[in-house]
Amino acid sequence: MAEPRRLIDRRALWLRRLRAGAGGGPDFLRARIAEDAEDRLAVTLRPFPVALDLASSGDEVIRLLRRRNPSGAAFRATPEPASSASFICDDEALPLRSESLDLIVSSLALQFADDLPGLLAQARRALRPDGLFLAALLGGDSLSELRQSFAAAEAEMEGGASPRVLPFADVRALGGLLQRAGFALPVTDVDRVVARYDNPLDLIAELRAWGATNVLAERRRTPLRRATLTRALEIYADRFADGDGRVRATFEIVWLSGWAPDPGQQQPLRPGSARVRLADALGVKESPAS
Template identity: 60%
Template sequence: MEHGQSAPAIFDRALLRRRLARAASRGAPDFLLARAADDLADRLRGIKRPFPRSLDLCTPAAHFAQIVAASGRPAPLRAGRFQEPSVDLVAEEETLPFAAEAFDLIVSGFALQWVDDLPGALAQARRMLAPDGLFLACFPGGASLIELRAALAQAEDEICGGASPRVSPFVDLRDLGGLLQRAGFALPVTDVDSFTLRYDSMFALCAELRAMGAANVLTQRSRKPLRRAVLLRAAEIYATRFSDADGRVRATMELVWLSGWAPHESQQKPLEPGSAQMRLADALKPKEGSS
């Protein structure tokens, strides 16, 4: 993107806030967030750093903040998209009010999949980190809900002669390492937790997504609801292509993790080309006495 240009509006931010707030008020299912929080606890357990100043960046509930506090570190400041009891500041991931180098740790769960400008959001996170500060984020990856997307697209194409965007796009894991480097992070790492959920039907899956506030919020979504015939055909396709022997249907979920550090002189650095102390040819020679 050229300097000075704003990112296109991919997501309807006001609709997203309303849906997430309504889901939270009704006790949204939190098993995905709980799974990610357990993973966050494991990651923080292996890092012997105090992180006195931390930020929870728009995680939709307090799970990540509680994990940071449970690790023996100070509880993080919570920035959220809407006001709730444990949120300290209402803010958007792409327009954060914090000063440069304000935090030693930034964590974020299930938030960055809904930003219009992911490179820009990562660059802001990097700017807010003090030297040798850590960024840890988790959100759904590119293979998530691939079955639902395929069934809806096929059904709508068959019946309406074309498909409309019905499920939000997800970022591919292969692109994320480069985005972290582009944002200025050192030692970037990406990994993925892939697993399969099972439901009685496609309709049960869609009901759970709505309960989470995770229904379609694309600005280019069709304003017309899916016709009943399309939904019934999609459920039929889903059951035919993606069901198990017991009749229950599968839903792929992929949780992508990003981690990166704000650069610091103490960090391990790759060797400069030509600085190796041993020639490759010598390293490949068999040792004396070896067979």
């Protein structure tokens, strides 16, 4: 049986994340996500005695989990060695027992999953009843400026474009994947962040420091031509610069949350079971559709 075609070069991803972890690098996006995750968990009254950081970029999430529940257990699953890792594994083949966790949190990792539906199903099985899954990943509009600039430059200079940026998932599709994985009360929402840089090269350097440069399996393996890179930077600066000359970069952070089903959870009402008319609740006069 033929092995399924992979979107991500796992070895390239592992090496780039390893270099990024050793070299530090910018953390404003990771810090923002960790702060937002803490706010989201703060409104949940349920305790989470056993929590897992699922392959998050950086140490912000594991520190949050340990700070939030110092008397509980917080582990980290990561594909590369790290000082705070509890176990090393492929984030698409998780060695987790069924119903062994109360909370799973993931930051800026799931966009690299070749089999996201399978990964969500594994997470769902690992959660105890009424356990929470919370993840932030990059969505469809992320780095749209960079994609447009490189596509235009390669079409002009080389007669065709090479895949350079991940095909990020659409938020509506992600909501459907949560339901297919068996999560109850699935919710998706989007936080759109626009960062500004002195020039496009600063953005590329930041992506490299994150370990987030091109890891597509079908990427072009020959070095990028200097003339093409120069033209891409010119297009970026021409199309996406503000009045002060600084350039914009969009990051669309998609939040996913869902609960392992439990009989004590709130359940949606049956259609037609409402006892109050919508028009009365809104204080408006109801008119026939005709």
